[in-house]
Every structure is written in C-alpha cells, then in structure tokens.
Amino acid sequence: MARSLSGVETGFNFDYAAARVELTDRNVVLTGAGSGIGRAVAERFAAERPRALVLGDLDLAAVQAVAEPLGALAVRVDVGREMEIQRLIARAREHAGEIDVFFSNAGVPGPGGGPEAPDGGFEQAWQVNVMAHVWAARALLPEMVRRGDGYLLSTASAAGVLSQVSALPYTVSKHAAVALAEWLSITYGDAGVRVSCLCPGAVRTPMLELALEDPVGAAALLSDAVLEPAEVAESVIVGIRAERFLILPHEAVAGHMALKGSDPERWLRGMRRLVRSARQ
Numbered sequence: 001m002a003r004s005l006s007g008v009e010t011g012f013n014f015d016y017a018a019a020r021v022e023l024t025d026r027n028v029v030l031t032g033a034g035s036g037i038g039r040a041v042a043e044r045f046a047a048e049r050p051r052a053l054v055l056g057d058l059d060l061a062a063v064q065a066v067a068e069p070l071g072a073l074a075v076r077v078d079v080g081r082e083m084e085i086q087r088l089i090a091r092a093r094e095h096a097g098e099i100d101v102f103f104s105n106a107g108v109p110g111p112g113g114g115p116e117a118p119d120g121g122f123e124q125a126w127q128v129n130v131m132a133h134v135w136a137a138r139a140l141l142p143e144m145v146r147r148g149d150g151y152l153l154s155t156a157s158a159a160g161v162l163s164q165v166s167a168l169p170y171t172v173s174k175h176a177a178v179a180l181a182e183w184l185s186i187t188y189g190d191a192g193v194r195v196s197c198l199c200p201g202a203v204r205t206p207m208l209e210l211a212l213e214d215p216v217g218a219a220a221l222l223s224d225a226v227l228e229p230a231e232v233a234e235s236v237i238v239g240i241r242a243e244r245f246l247i248l249p250h251e252a253v254a255g256h257m258a259l260k261g262s263d264p265e266r267w268l269r270g271m272r273r274l275v276r277s278a279r280q
Helices: 036-046 060-070 082-096 119-147 168-191 206-211 215-221 229-241 251-262 264-279
Strands: 027-031 052-057 073-076 101-104 150-155 193-198
Touching: 027 036, 027 082, 036 052, 036 060, 036 229, 052 060, 052 082, 060 073, 073 082, 082 119, 101 119, 119 150, 119 168, 119 193, 150 168, 150 229, 168 193, 193 229, 251 264
Parallel strands: 027 052, 027 101, 052 073, 101 150, 150 193
Antiparallel strands: none
16 A cells, blocks of 8 residues: 555545445534634534534634534634644544544635735734644544545635635635645545535625725625525535535636636636726
C-alpha cells in the first residue's frame, strides 16, 4: 500500500455501492454551529436522528442555545488552534465513540481589500478557513481509513471556485479550502473516506451583512439569489446522500464555473465590468 505524507495508507479499492452514507445512528460533529449556516445545518442534522450530535463554536452561549433543544452536546472551540480541534474530537469520541461525520464549517470573512490588508488578517483567514480543515483531517483520517468508512465535509464558498472581488484574503483562503478538499477526495476516496465541500454564494447571515457594506462586494454577491440558511442546510443533506464532492446550493454558481473553465478571458472581462460598474 502507498502512504501519504500524513502516514496514512492509501491505494485502497473501495466499493461505494456497498456502504451509502446516512446520518441516522452516526456520531456527527459540526463546527461553527452557533449561528448562520452552522445553526441551520445542526437543526437539519438533528432531524436525521444521529446517534450523537456534537456542536462546536467559539461562542459557547450561542452554541448551547442551539444544542439544548436538539439534545446535542455543545463544546466551545477555537478552530484556529489545532489543540482545540483535537480537544473537540476527543470530547466527541468520549461522548459517543468513533466519529463518522465531521463537518468543518466554521469560517471568518477576514479583512477586506487586497494586498494592503494587514498580515494578521491574512493569518487569521488562513488558520480558520484552511488549517482548521487540515487539522481535522490529520486527526480523523487514521481511524476513518482503518475502518474504511468516514465523511469529511468542509465549508468553503462560491468565492473558492470563483472570486470575492472585495476581499483578497477571503478569496485566497477559500480557494485553498477547495483545493484541500479536492486533494483529500483524490487521495482517500478509494479508502472509503467521502469528502464534500460546500460552496454557497450569498446566504442571509451576519457574515453577508458585513460583506454588503462594501459596494463592490455587494454587487457581486447580489448578482445571484440570496438564500436562507435552511435552504443551504437542505442542500447539504442532498449532497451527502448523493456523495457529491461540490455542494452548490446556488444553481448559478455551476454556470459561472463552466464559463470560467471554458473561456477564462471572457469570465475575467465580465468580472472587471462588474467591478467598474459597482465603483461608479
């Protein structure tokens, strides 16, 4: 068997038809569950009757308010620190055994602007939007590969497959998050580890309200539909059942991706035109 840089054996041949993923009777962990998309996904996951649902968030009071009516376990976690992700995983294992599904959903918008954004803002975006997914995979892959079963989900953004014109740190970190998920799927898919990456466009959350303060960012975000968190949560369930790598709640995103891939010069011209109009 070949080994990856993480030391986990790869090169397995796995029969996906033999073991479809359902959330019922599974130990499921979700970060960023205190508000927005995370809260809606937590509520939707609970309806699937998992064996255990462990919800993490930086805001303990917020995640406790979500967890209590769902009968879930709430854990305070700063996903920008590897030790805290390890602690969350340990709590989940103590609570209900091996983890079946880990949804690394927490994220930050980071600072607006381009290269002039402060280094601290870039660093935070990188730690939370990228390294949190790396650290979760590092901790979970050995047990998932050993038993030939497991699901790693992560939230990136439509900005990860397109671009968020008003925020370079966000765009770069979300592109990296998609690339990470893609690599994990290629490398561990045949070992029985499913990987999905959620890439929504505009969703009615506090993060969206912040992004709309910039007219250029607002023009891009509002060029397509604004979805409710519950609609995104439903897309996640559908995506899991279909074992879909890219979960795209906004149908228009796939069309933009197709144009970008087939005619990148045309796509760039269109994006520059959008930015010019917003600035005017």
